[in-house]
Amino acid sequence: MTEKSSVRRHGRRRVKRSPVGASPGTLIADPSAIPSTLSATVMSPQGYKVYPSVNLEDIRRLKAEWPAIWVDCVGLGDVSLIADLGKIFDLHALALEDTVNTGQRPKSDFYDEHAFVVLYAIDDDQTHRYEQIGVFFGEGFVITFGERPGDPFDPVRKRIEANGGNRLRARKADYLAYALIDAVVDSYFPHVEATGAAIDQIEDDMVACWERGQLADLHRIRHNLIAFKRWLWPLRDAISGLLRSDAPFLTAETKIYLRDTLDHVASAIEIVETYRETVTGLIEMHMSMAQAKTNEVINLLTIVSAIFIPLTFLAGVWGMNFDPQVSPWNMPELQWYYGYPAALTSMAVIGVLLFLYFRWRRWL
Incomplete structure (x- = not known):
């Protein structure tokens, strides 16, 4: 049976799905996925270590030696490696299937020993290409899965490496998961602000001198705003799900910080909605000016x-x-x-x- 997938058209994201009739939890690699590589960061209140390249045996050893471990998997092409990694941390097969099958809706799922969060980050400033990021966390571990190299987690890495009182190293793994999710949310704001600046510039240009090419720019910005909305709206529901959870590995103190992240998502959504209405008005204004010129x-x-x-x-x-x-x-x-x-x-x-x-x- 052949694999079902949608075609990328007009910049829309290609969605990979499992074959029709496949057993739940079946992991099938996307032919276009890059090979999987693993890195690990281990930490405790006393210190930390970063391992740029590790294998499964290294992860088993580090998991036993350190109170908290963050494993970062880049590339989803090696499903056997991903499956073995899931066995080490007892990750649910359905969550791993959603990790490999990109194009999932942002969400948060809870299982017996861990939680699974799907969210999206922009990994290309020019084309606004999105990357699905899967975050697993439980007692003493966080695992992130990314489609390609490059992620918005550098601020978190710098905080782990900072000297002095280090909140990330002192607290449990759920706080690290919060920090990673918050970093993804914060990474939207520079793109949203740049979009707002572009809208203001086009509006000024239209008032000063109407041009036909401005309409294409407005439609491109509108497409980007729709993409923002597509990933931010369900992300708000996903974080709300984390706040409502009574899982023992998600502490009440971490939920306080997650509530702040939820406020950031709501703020980004409001800004995007305002910009989208502004762009719609500018498109109508451009068409009216074109009619007036005619x-x-x-x-x-x-x-x-x-x-x-x-x-x-x-x-x-x-x-x-x-x-x-x-x-x-x-x-x-x-x-x-x-x-x-x-x-x-x-x-x-x-x-x-x-x-x-x-x-x-x-x-x-």
Whole structure:
């Protein structure tokens, strides 16, 4: 049976799914997924160590020697490695399946010995490409899964390495999980603020000088705002689920900090909604200005045509083939010595009078 997957179109995220009829918890690697690599950070109130590259045996040893361990798995191409890692920490098979099958909706699930959180981070500033991040945490461990190298966790790593009173090393693993989730949420704000600055710039440019290319920029920004909303709205529900949980490995003190993260998500959603309404209004304004420009052109062409209609009429009359020698009624003006200058002068006078009349009526 072939694997089902959706096609990436118009910048939309490609979603990988398990084959139809597969057993729950079946892990099938995406052919485009990069190989999996593991790193580990272990910590205690007395100190910490960072291991840039580890294997499963190293993780078993470190897990037994240190009170808290953070394992970071980059790349989802090696499902056997991911499955073995899940066995070490007794991770639920359904949660591992959601980890490998990218494109999941942001959520939080609770199992007997651990919690599983799905969220998204922007890993490409230019294209606003999103990366699914899975966070497992339980008593004494945190495991993160990312699709590609590069994540928003550097501030957390620096806090772990900081000297002096270190809250991350002194507290339990659930606080580290909170810090990682909060880092992902905070990583949205620079992109949201940059989007707001771009909206303001386009608005100023539209007022100063309307251009056709501005509409494409507005649609691109609108697409980015829809993506923000798509991942932030369910993330709010996911964090709310963490706050409602009574799992023993999630302490009440950590929930206080998670409540602050929830406020950040709500603030980001409100900003995104405001920007989205602003962009919608700018798109309507751009279309109205385009219609106004078209109307100006039509009005100008109509006025020019109206001025030349009587002139064309006169030229047509004087251009008819009449012979004044046959009858005095056959265009005697054709024999005038100043007939040609008189005709041009009369046409110019009529044109000027019509122009002044249109200006007086404010049609020009």
